Amino acid sequence: xxxxxxxxxVAVPPSxxxxxxxxxxxxxxILAVLVLMLAATQIDNSAFLSQQGIKDLLLNATIxxxxxVGEAMVVITRNVDLSVGSVxxxxxxxxxxxxxxxxxxxxxxxxxxxxxxxxxxxxxxLVSIGQVPALVVTLxxxxxxxxxxxIWVGSREITASVLPSGFVDFGHNGLSALxxxxxxxxxxxxxxxxxxxxxxxxxxxxxxxSSPEAAGLAGVPVRKRIxxxxxxxxxxxxxxxxxxxxxxxxxxxxxxxxYELTVVSAVVVGGVAFTGGSGSVYGVALGALLLTSINSVxxxxxxxxxxxxxxxxxxxxxxxxxxxxxxxRVTGVLRKRAAETRSARHG
Amino acid sequence: xxxxxxxxxxxxxxxxxxxxxxxxxxLRGVSLQLFAGExxxxxxxxxxxxxxxxxxxxxxxxxxxxxxxxxxxxVVFHGPADARDAGVAVIYQEPTLFPDLSVAENIFMGxxxxxxxxxxxxxxxxxxxxxxxxxxGVDLDPDQPARGLSIADQQLVEIAKALSFDARVLIMxxxxxxxxxxxxARLFGVVRSLREEGAAVLFISHRLEEVFALCQRVTTLRDGxxxxxxxxxxxxxxDLIRRMVxxxxxxxYPKLPAEVGAVALSVRRLTxxxxxxxVSFEVRSGEIVGLAGLVGAGRSEVARAVFGVDRWDGGEVQxxxxxxxxxxxxxxxxxxxxxxxxxxxxxxxxxxxxxxxNINLTGLRATSRAGVMNRGGERSRAVDWAVRLQxxxxxxxxxxxxxxxxxxQKVVLAKWLATSPSVLIVDEPTRGIDVGTKAExxxxxxxxxxxxxxxxxxxxxxxxxxGMADRVLVMHEGRIAAEIPRAEATEQSVMAxxxxxxxxxx
Numbered sequence: 001x002x003x004x005x006x007x008x009x010v011a012v013p014p015s016x017x018x019x020x021x022x023x024x025x026x027x028x029x030i031l032a033v034l035v036l037m038l039a040a041t042q043i044d045n046s047a048f049l050s051q052q053g054i055k056d057l058l059l060n061a062t063i064x065x066x067x068x069v070g071e072a073m074v075v076i077t078r079n080v081d082l083s084v085g086s087v088x089x090x091x092x093x094x095x096x097x098x099x100x101x102x103x104x105x106x107x108x109x110x111x112x113x114x115x116x117x118x119x120x121x122x123x124x125x126l127v128s129i130g131q132v133p134a135l136v137v138t139l140x141x142x143x144x145x146x147x148x149x150x151i152w153v154g155s156r157e158i159t160a161s162v163l164p165s166g167f168v169d170f171g172h173n174g175l176s177a178l179x180x181x182x183x184x185x186x187x188x189x190x191x192x193x194x195x196x197x198x199x200x201x202x203x204x205x206x207x208x209x210s211s212p213e214a215a216g217l218a219g220v221p222v223r224k225r226i227x228x229x230x231x232x233x234x235x236x237x238x239x240x241x242x243x244x245x246x247x248x249x250x251x252x253x254x255x256x257x258x259y260e261l262t263v264v265s266a267v268v269v270g271g272v273a274f275t276g277g278s279g280s281v282y283g284v285a286l287g288a289l290l291l292t293s294i295n296s297v298x299x300x301x302x303x304x305x306x307x308x309x310x311x312x313x314x315x316x317x318x319x320x321x322x323x324x325x326x327x328x329r330v331t332g333v334l335r336k337r338a339a340e341t342r343s344a345r346h347g
Numbered sequence: 348x349x350x351x352x353x354x355x356x357x358x359x360x361x362x363x364x365x366x367x368x369x370x371x372x373x374l375r376g377v378s379l380q381l382f383a384g385e386x387x388x389x390x391x392x393x394x395x396x397x398x399x400x401x402x403x404x405x406x407x408x409x410x411x412x413x414x415x416x417x418x419x420x421x422v423v424f425h426g427p428a429d430a431r432d433a434g435v436a437v438i439y440q441e442p443t444l445f446p447d448l449s450v451a452e453n454i455f456m457g458x459x460x461x462x463x464x465x466x467x468x469x470x471x472x473x474x475x476x477x478x479x480x481x482x483x484g485v486d487l488d489p490d491q492p493a494r495g496l497s498i499a500d501q502q503l504v505e506i507a508k509a510l511s512f513d514a515r516v517l518i519m520x521x522x523x524x525x526x527x528x529x530x531x532a533r534l535f536g537v538v539r540s541l542r543e544e545g546a547a548v549l550f551i552s553h554r555l556e557e558v559f560a561l562c563q564r565v566t567t568l569r570d571g572x573x574x575x576x577x578x579x580x581x582x583x584x585x586d587l588i589r590r591m592v593x594x595x596x597x598x599x600y601p602k603l604p605a606e607v608g609a610v611a612l613s614v615r616r617l618t619x620x621x622x623x624x625x626v627s628f629e630v631r632s633g634e635i636v637g638l639a640g641l642v643g644a645g646r647s648e649v650a651r652a653v654f655g656v657d658r659w660d661g662g663e664v665q666x667x668x669x670x671x672x673x674x675x676x677x678x679x680x681x682x683x684x685x686x687x688x689x690x691x692x693x694x695x696x697x698x699x700x701x702x703x704x705n706i707n708l709t710g711l712r713a714t715s716r717a718g719v720m721n722r723g724g725e726r727s728r729a730v731d732w733a734v735r736l737q738x739x740x741x742x743x744x745x746x747x748x749x750x751x752x753x754x755x756q757k758v759v760l761a762k763w764l765a766t767s768p769s770v771l772i773v774d775e776p777t778r779g780i781d782v783g784t785k786a787e788x789x790x791x792x793x794x795x796x797x798x799x800x801x802x803x804x805x806x807x808x809x810x811x812x813x814g815m816a817d818r819v820l821v822m823h824e825g826r827i828a829a830e831i832p833r834a835e836a837t838e839q840s841v842m843a844x845x846x847x848x849x850x851x852x853x
Contacts, residue, residue, distance in 0.1 A: 198466040200459055207445045207456050214443035217407070218456050219428025277447035331495070332621075 026271045029322065030286040034293060041297045048300050051177045057293055058182040059172075059247060063088075063240045064288040065185045067259070068266040069192050070236030072284040073229045075267050076196070078209040078276025079127055079134035081230060084237040085259030086145035087119045091241030092251045093149065096158030099245075105167040112242035113235050119145060120234020124227035142260065153253035160249025171246025181243050185285075188236065193281045205229060209276025265312055266291050269319040290315070356419040358383050358547045359404060359435060359516045364413035366399055373399040376413065377573045379566050381516055381547040386538065388558040388579065389551045390591050391568035392753070392781035397551055398440075400568070401520055404549070405437040406430035428457070436509030437518045440779060441692070442501035444493040451476035451489035454508045479507040483537055497643050499530045506537060517541060518549040523557060524779045526642065526807070528842055535561055553781060554808070555584050567591055592783050599782065600814025601790045603797055607817070608632035610668070611801035612684075612770045614653060617662035622648045623825040626662070630770065630801040635792060637816030637836075638805040640845045644822040646805045647689050650772045654686040655679040666770060680709070685768035687759050689775040689805070695759035696747050703729040703743040706762045732761035737787065753784030760791065771795060774805045789815055809838055823847045 038057075042049045067084050074081045091112040098108045119141070126137045160168050174180050196202040204225050208215035216222050245251055270287025272279030291312055298305055357380035366374040374396045381387050391397050402408040403415065406424030414421045417433055424430045430437070444453050451473045452459075460471040476489035485503050487496075493504065502522055509517050517538070523531045538561065542548050550562055558565060559579060567574040567590040574590050612630040617623070623645035630636045638646050652659045655676040664671040666682040679686075688694035696705050706729040707714060714724040729743055736757045740750060747758055756776065763771065773792070777785040792815060796802050806812050812819055819836045821829040821844035829844035 198469075200457060200461070200465075200467060203448075203452060203459065203467060204457060206448060207452075210445035210447040211443065214445055215456075217405075217427050217437075217439070217443045219426065219431050220457055221428075277445065 026322075026326075027280065027283045027286060030270065030283060030290055034286065034290045037290075037293065037297055041301055045300045048297075053296075054177040055174060055179055057289075057296055058177075059179045060292040060296065061285075061289045062179065062181040062185045063244050063247065064262060064266055064292055065285045066188060066236050066240040066243065067263045068270070068284045068288045069189055069281045070233035070240075071263045071267050072270070072272045072279065072281050073192065073196070073205060074134075074233045075264075075272050075274060076205050076209045076276055076279065077226055077229045078212065079226060079229065080138060080264070080274075081120075081123055081233045082135065082138040082260045082264075083119065083123060083141040083145055084233065084263050085256040086142050086149060087116050087234055087237040087256075088241045088244060088259055089251070089254070089256035090119075090145055090149040090152075091116045091238040092245045092255050093153050093158060093253070095242045096163065096245050096251050099164060099167060100158060100162045105164055105170075108167075109239065109242040112245075113238040116238020116241065117231050117235040120231040120237070121227065123234065124230030127230065128223035128226040146257065150253045156252070158245065158249075158251040163245070163249055167246055168249050171243065171249070181247060184243070188239070189281060189285050192232075196281065201225065201228070206277050210278070262291065262312075265316050269315055271319070271323075273323070287319075355382055357381055357416065358418060360416040360419075361400070361403065361410075362414050362416060364400075364403055364410040364415070366403060366408055366410050373571050374403070374410070375571045377568065377571070378413075379549075379573075379576070381549055383515070383545045383547050384542055385564060386542050386548040386550055386562040388562035388565040389549055389568065390555075390558065390565055390587055391574075392591055392783055395568040395591070395781075396571040397568060398520065399571075401437060401439075401518055401549070401551070404430070404516075404518060405435060431512065434512070434515035435518065436512065436514035436516065438502065438505045438509065438520065438522050440520045440524065442498065442505055444496075444501055444504060446492065446494035448493060449490050450487055450493055450496070450504055453493050453504055454479065454511050458512065475511065476507065479510050482510065483507060484533065499526050499642050502526065502530075502534070506534070510541075514541075514546060516547045516549070520551045521553065521779055522550075523552055523554060528641070528809075529846070530642070531557070553779065553785070555587060555782075558587070559584070569593055588782055591781070599786050599789065600811070601786065601793055602635070602815050603793050605633040605635075605793075605796040605817075606799075607634050608799060611666065612653070612803065613665040613668075614649075615663045615665075617649065617652060617659055617664065619648065619652055619657065619659045622657075623652075623822070626822075626825075626827055628820055628827060628830070630803050632769065632799045632801045633796050634817050635796050635802040635804055635815055637812035637819040638803060638822065639807075639809070639812045639819055639841050640822035640828075642807060644845065645825040646822050647774050649822070650686060650774050650803070650805060651688075653679075654684055654772065656686075680766060683767075683769035685709075685763035685766055685771050687763055687771070687773040687776060689778065691752075691755050691759050695762075696755060698746070698748040700747060701744045702733065702738070702740055702747050702750070702758055705747045705758055706732055706765060709762050709766045728765060729761075732765050733758070736761050736764075736791065753780040756780055756788065757784070760788070764795070768800065770801045770803070772803045772805070775807060776804060777806070777808065777811060785811075809841060812836070812841065813838065821845050 038049065047053065067088060071081055071084060094115050095108040095112040098111055099105060123138055123141055126132060127134045130137070170180055174182065196205060204215065204220045207218065208220055208222050208225055212222060244255070266288040267284050268274065269290060270279065270284035272284055294311055295308055298307055360380040362378050363376045364374055365376055377396065377400060379400065389397050389400065399408060403410050406427050406429050409423065415424065422433065445456065454476050455472050459467040460475065462468040473489045480487050483503060483506065487500060487503065493501065496504070522534060526534060538548055552558055562579050564576065565579050565582065565587065566576040567587070569591060608631055610629045611632045615627050617626040626649055640646050648657065651657045653664050655671070655674050655678065658674040666684055669682065671682055672678050692698060703726060707725045710728055714721050714728055733740065733743065738754050738757045738761065740754065747755060750758065776792070777788050780788065792802055792804065804815060813836055817833050819831045819841055820827055821831065821841055823845055824847065828847065831840055
């Protein structure tokens with residue numbers, strides 16, 4: 001089978017093997033594009049990477065990073081969650097409504113996370129027990145949650161003025177150029193990456209994405225793990241909802257609408273294969289950073305922001321093309337190496 | 348020979364187990380006892396219920412009736428993990444690995460050694476895998492991803508997995524189907540030493556000589572029912588075949604002499620870098636040419652290139668005297684070429700489609716007018732070929748995946764024979780097929796050759812090559828190492844060329 005050049009990004013713990021190098025190359029490639037882009041913009045416009053500029057870049061990426069990291073967990077198990085945008089919207093409003101009524105900010109965040117997790121559990125149960133394709137299930141819940149959100153919110157709106165000032169400050173301030181929100185996202189990112197790499201259940205996410213059938217036979221509790229991935233994804237979308245509220249202070253019934261597409265783009269650009277079983281959340285975070293940075297870069301070099309979406313699309317196609325080329329090359333190398341070992345064995 | 352004492356308690360046993368899937372009764376009151384230190388063969392044709400029995404032992408299926416006994420005590424396995432924890436290791440026919448993960452992770456998934464805070468100890472995982480490979484005497488890199496491993500190597504990873512939890516019961520479903528000589532010998536060495544260490548082994552193979560070489564006792568199933576359990580000693584191949592098929596079998600290799608005509612397929616200096624080099628041969632109409640060699644020698648790859656699935660870097664292929672465009676299977680088909688691939692599940696069939704649709708995949712043009720399918724024409728084409736090849740099916744609209752392996756293979760053959768090819772390439776045509784169907788496939792190939800079809804048969808089954816081929820080509824490390832006429836082809840001469848002991852003989 002020499003022509004099946006599936007993506008060969010491999011979820012191996014570090015070893016310095018050929019495929020590991022490719023994996024690292026993938027993350028390095030995104031990083032390189034990102035750095036190059038920022039550097040070029042900085043040369044063009046020296047005010048771009050000011051303290052406030054860097055802070056804005058990080059702030060903009062924070063929410064996408066959180067949701068994309070959650071989405072990555074689901075995609076690694078060979079599923080997808082399209083309802084994250086709706087979940088973000090409804091949890092943001094729930095947190096806002098709670099704070100508007102004089103609630104504790106910390107409790108509001110917990111509430112948003114719990115609500116998100118509950119929606120995640122709903123998705124997870126439908127996908128794992130109902131055995132219905134994730135794409136269809138979460139497309140359904142996307143609309144259902146958005147519908148519930150619209151009925152509940154109506155024409156109401158949360159604005160920064162009704163929120164506790166501490167909460168809003170938390171959403172804007174930070175340690176010099178490092179926003180608190182970004183720190184929070186980074187902590188989540190590192191924790192998820194560490195979990196996926198160093199815990200049995202984390203490795204099982206990769207296993208069941210790589211081959212669901214083999215996972216069942218190896219005694220991996222497939223349904224439980226899928227459910228867990230969805231709950232985690234929902235919870236992170238909920239957390240992102242609360243942080244969205246803190247950052248923008250403005251939530252209505254349309255909040256987060258269409259966001260799932262950006263999230264999925266970040267995941268794919270970040271190198272998580274849609275066929276499951278490979279990729280890393282660090283790559284996904286870089287992918288999210290790249291996508292959001294484009295939004296800031298274009299205006300500051302004088303390109304109209306109408307180009308943003310087209311460029312996002314090109315990036316997506318580029319990422320997939322690079323994967324494809326890499327896959328073909330790796331297959332070629334593996335082929336040659338197999339031939340070499342063979343002659344070494346028998347020669 | 349080790350015969351268990353009559354009072355010995357079987358490690359794992361089935362008692363009166365029945366299992367149905369819908370209307371199909373896959374197992375009917377089957378009993379089986381596996382004793383420590385004994386290799387037990389499970390014989391039966393495809394569809395006799397062997398796979399269902401294994402899955403009952405492995406915790407994949409729960410029996411409708413009857414009990415599973417572990418050390419004489421009834422147990423219920425709620426899933427594969429339960430069976431594994433009880434020390435039951437199963438190596439399935441199709442290796443079940445995670446292609447994206449490293450070999451080491453594949454072995455220890457769900458059971459990785461842990462360090463503090465429940466974290467996986469990656470270093471121990473790797474070291475333990477390396478140690479297992481050392482014990483097995485194979486040089487596999489624990490960090491290598493499972494993707495791209497040969498089937499033989501995947502099989503070894505599965506065995507390493509079984510070794511890793513000191514399995515008390517090792518169940519192997521046709522582990523040798525994809526292996527050749529030395530690999531089988533190595534596997535048997537490993538299995539024997541496991542057995543001597545006290546493991547119970549349940550072994551399934553369609554190669555009866557392997558049953559006799561490895562096992563002490565044999566249980567035969569036919570149509571889901573238990574037929575016999577008896578010592579292998581004193582049993583002949585004929586006896587076993589009679590129990591399996593319920594009748595005496597006609598000749599297994601019904602090769603008829605055929606009139607050899609003009610050159611139908613000519614391959615000249617074909618090269619695909621790193622895969623095969625300078626491959627030249629001819630197949631004449633009416634001829635069956637065997638292509639032998641070790642797994643990985645490049646046989647299937649040559650077939651794939653000839654048919655246009657893979658590209659080639661140099662050389663030429665001619666069908667009926669006309670050169671073939673590289674990398675274009677549809678043109679190859681139009682030129683009269685047909686390829687029955689080695690992996691019928693992944694390459695030969697669309698498992699989620701009906702028998703009829705599968706057969707008609709090669710005839711979409713023939714059964715349509717102006718792009719609109721003619722349902723009646725499709726149906727009659729499928730019925731025609733299904734009947735001619737004696738495919739056993741309930742309805743043509745049934746999913747092809749519901750058929751037994753032998754019948755699936757017949758569907759693949761039907762699919763390609765329906766194109767009336769002048770050159771038929773069959774890759775492992777009888778792998779994993781029971782003896783009865785095997786004889787049928789051989790008779791069919793012989794008959795096709797008699798009708799003037801040029802047949803190129805790739806096979807790892809040496810008796811099959813020797814029994815069926817007019818001429819044997821042997822590949823070694825991507826090159827044709829020898830061409831041996833039927834009269835001179837023996838196990839020794841073919842294996843010598845396949846392992847590179849002799850030089851170019853032809």
